Amino acid sequence: MDTTPLLDPKAFRAALGSFATGVTVITTRAADGTPVGLTANSFNSVSLDPPMVLWSLAKKSLSLPVFSASRHWAVHVLAAEQEALSGRFARSGEDKFSGLEIEAGLGGVPLLSGCAARFQCRSSFQHEGGDHLIFVGEVTAFDRAERAPLVFHAGQYALAAQRDPRLPQARSARVAGGLGEDLLGYLLGRAYFQFHLGVRDKAQAAGLTEVQWIVAAALTVRDGVTSADLDAALGYVLDVPVTPLLKAMQSSDWVHLDAAGHWRLTDSGRDRSLHLLAAAKAHEGDLLARFGYNEGALLKLQLQKFIAVTNPGLPDLWHEV
Ligand SMILES: Cc1cc2nc3c(=O)[nH]c(=O)nc-3n(C[C@H](O)[C@H](O)[C@H](O)COP(=O)(O)O)c2cc1C
Known part of the structure; x- marks a missing residue:
C-alpha cells in the first residue's frame, strides 16, 4: 500500500x-x-x-x-x-x-x-x-x-487591533511633493506633538521648557550624573547640549551640581518633577483609555519594535548612563 x-x-x-x-x-x-x-x-x-x-x-x-x-x-x-x-x-x-x-x-x-x-x-x-x-x-x-x-x-x-470604521483604511491624501498623510515620519511627529500638548502646559507652568522637562524627567529616574553622561543618554531625544539647560535650571532651583561634578535634582526640583511625571502618566492613561480594547498596549509594543529595529546603536536611556 x-x-x-x-x-x-x-x-x-x-x-x-x-x-x-x-x-x-x-x-x-x-x-x-x-x-x-x-x-x-x-x-x-x-x-x-x-x-x-x-x-x-x-x-x-x-x-x-x-x-x-x-x-x-x-x-x-x-x-x-x-x-x-x-x-x-x-x-x-x-x-x-x-x-x-x-x-x-x-x-x-x-x-x-x-x-x-x-x-x-x-x-x-x-x-x-x-x-x-x-x-x-x-x-x-x-x-x-x-x-x-x-x-x-x-x-x-x-x-488583535480593532479597525475603527470611522477612520479611512489608508490615508493617502496627497500633499505637495508627493508625500502622503500616511508617511511614517509625519505620523510619528504628529503623534508626539499631540501627546505632548497635554503635558507641555504643565511643564511650562512649572517653569520648564520642553527640553528641560526631558532633562528633569531623566534626572528623576537617575539622579547624580555628569553632563557628559546625560548628553550621551539623551542624545537621541535631544539635539542640544544639556549643560546650558542644566545651568538655567540651576538658577530656578531645579538642579544643583555636587562636589563630584554630578548634577542632582534639588528637593524642590524632585518634588515638582514627580508631580509632573504623575501628571504625564495620568495624561497617558486618559489618552490610551480612548482606544479601549488593549490597543494602548499594542501601540507601545509596535513602538518598542520600531525603536529596536531602527536603533543605530544608541545607548539605553535608563540603564546605560
Ligand atoms: C496555542 C495552542 C493551541 C493548542 N490547541 C490544541 C488543541 O486544540 N487540541 C489539543 O489537543 N492540543 C492543543 N494544543 C496542545 C496542548 O495544549 C498540549 O499538547 C498539552 O500539553 C496537552 O496536555 P496534556 O498532554 O497534559 O493533556 C495547543 C497548544 C497551543 C500552544
Whole structure:
C-alpha cells in the first residue's frame, strides 16, 4: 500500500495556521478530584439554540482519559495578558494548576480567573476526528469581561487591533511633493506633538521648557550624573547640549551640581518633577483609555519594535548612563 501522504504535513499545518484564532484553556476534574486542563485553539461555537460549543483533543494527550469520562468541562477564552497561562497549560502532564487561584464551577470543574470569557459546559457528544476526538458541549453558564483576547496566528501569539470604521483604511491624501498623510515620519511627529500638548502646559507652568522637562524627567529616574553622561543618554531625544539647560535650571532651583561634578535634582526640583511625571502618566492613561480594547498596549509594543529595529546603536536611556 502506498503510504505517501497526499499532503505535505508541514505545509498543511502552516496553511491551517493562517486561520487566526483565540486561545482557550479547557479544564475539567478527574474522578479522584485532580484538576486537569490544556491549552486549545480548536474551540468554536456550534449552535445558539441550544447553546453549544466544540473543541478537539489530540488522542495522544495525557488528558484524554479524563475528558472522555467527564460530564462537565469549562472553556476559558484567554485575555491578551494571559500568554504565560497558555504556555503553562500547553506543557504535557505537569501540575498545571499549582499556585493558581481556582474556584469550583458546575460539576466541580476548576475555573480560572482573569479570562476574557468562560463557558461552563455539559459534555454532550464525542466524535471521532482522525487523530483528535471532537468534544461537543452544551453551555450551562458563561461569563465575560471587557478584556482584549489573546490571539494565535501562524504558530505565534499575537494581539488583535480593532479597525475603527470611522477612520479611512489608508490615508493617502496627497500633499505637495508627493508625500502622503500616511508617511511614517509625519505620523510619528504628529503623534508626539499631540501627546505632548497635554503635558507641555504643565511643564511650562512649572517653569520648564520642553527640553528641560526631558532633562528633569531623566534626572528623576537617575539622579547624580555628569553632563557628559546625560548628553550621551539623551542624545537621541535631544539635539542640544544639556549643560546650558542644566545651568538655567540651576538658577530656578531645579538642579544643583555636587562636589563630584554630578548634577542632582534639588528637593524642590524632585518634588515638582514627580508631580509632573504623575501628571504625564495620568495624561497617558486618559489618552490610551480612548482606544479601549488593549490597543494602548499594542501601540507601545509596535513602538518598542520600531525603536529596536531602527536603533543605530544608541545607548539605553535608563540603564546605560
Ligand atoms: C496555542 C495552542 C493551541 C493548542 N490547541 C490544541 C488543541 O486544540 N487540541 C489539543 O489537543 N492540543 C492543543 N494544543 C496542545 C496542548 O495544549 C498540549 O499538547 C498539552 O500539553 C496537552 O496536555 P496534556 O498532554 O497534559 O493533556 C495547543 C497548544 C497551543 C500552544
